[in-house]
Amino acid sequence: MTHRTLSRGMTTFTVVWLGQFVSLLGSGLTSFALGVWVFEHTASITQFSLLGLCAVLPRVVLSPLAGTMVDRWDRRWAMIVSDVGAGLSTLALVLLLLFNRLEVWHVYLVVATGAACGTVQWLAYTAVTSLLVPRQNLGRANGMMQFGRAVSDILAPGLAGFLTSAIRLEGVILIDVATFVFAVGTLLLVRFPRLRSFAADWPDRVPLWRAIRMAPFEKLWRAIRMAPFEKLWRAIRMAPFEKL
Numbered sequence: 001m002t003h004r005t006l007s008r009g010m011t012t013f014t015v016v017w018l019g020q021f022v023s024l025l026g027s028g029l030t031s032f033a034l035g036v037w038v039f040e041h042t043a044s045i046t047q048f049s050l051l052g053l054c055a056v057l058p059r060v061v062l063s064p065l066a067g068t069m070v071d072r073w074d075r076r077w078a079m080i081v082s083d084v085g086a087g088l089s090t091l092a093l094v095l096l097l098l099f100n101r102l103e104v105w106h107v108y109l110v111v112a113t114g115a116a117c118g119t120v121q122w123l124a125y126t127a128v129t130s131l132l133v134p135r136q137n138l139g140r141a142n143g144m145m146q147f148g149r150a151v152s153d154i155l156a157p158g159l160a161g162f163l164t165s166a167i168r169l170e171g172v173i174l175i176d177v178a179t180f181v182f183a184v185g186t187l188l189l190v191r192f193p194r195l196r197s198f199a200a201d202w203p204d205r206v207p208l209w210r211a212i213r214m215a216p217f218e219k220l221w222r223a224i225r226m227a228p229f230e231k232l233w234r235a236i237r238m239a240p241f242e243k244l
Contacts, residue, residue, distance in 0.1 A: 028156025
């Protein structure tokens with residue numbers, strides 16, 4: 001691999017990283033502002049806590065399934081579709097606010113939808129890192145990804161508090177929508193290397209529904225299959241040293 005190819009891969013990753021960092025920051029602004037809105041309108045700790053559950057539960061449930069689907073899909077388009085889905089669900093909040101129809105259950109639904117889209121997006125994002133970045137730069141790329149998440153977690157609450165008082169919830173959500181547009185724009189500007197997918201290697205033998213069903217148990221099943229040969233392999237390895 002030439003130096004020019006290595007540099008191009010890192011440049012592509014940097015463009016993608018910038019878009020995802022801005023999108024993460026926008027999502028953090030909206031999450032904090034929605035939490036404030038729910039607590040102000042309900043004065044209920046329980047309903048405020050349910051907002052956090054709606055943000056976490058889809059990730060827990062969908063992560064094994066989304067990982068299998070991301071392996072079968074084009075990862076760039078998986079990121080684009082998930083960003084568009086999260087952006088549209090956030091835009092729906094603005095429309096509900098403008099028509100004065102926003103209810104707490106709308107917020108729960110949008111947060112859960114955004115978390116589901118974010119799960120697919122993050123899995124595709126992490127999977128594509130090794131595809132774009134040369135091996136010697138993987139540590140740097142992983143550091144950039146963790147830095148982006150940490151900075152968004154630190155900046156979002158304080159910035160959201162200031163913006164909520166200055167431009168209200170509608171303005172904060174519109175900023176979030178703009179960050180989704182920016183992230184999709186960066187993805188449309190770049191091209192990822194082609195990679196043979198799981199579906200291309202086994203189109204008939206492993207249907208999608210079976211791959212999704214077995215994904216959480218793949219390592220366990222592999223360990224069970226290899227168990228009868230473990231002692232035999234250990235004996236073969238130790239045989240030359242037995243007399244010693």
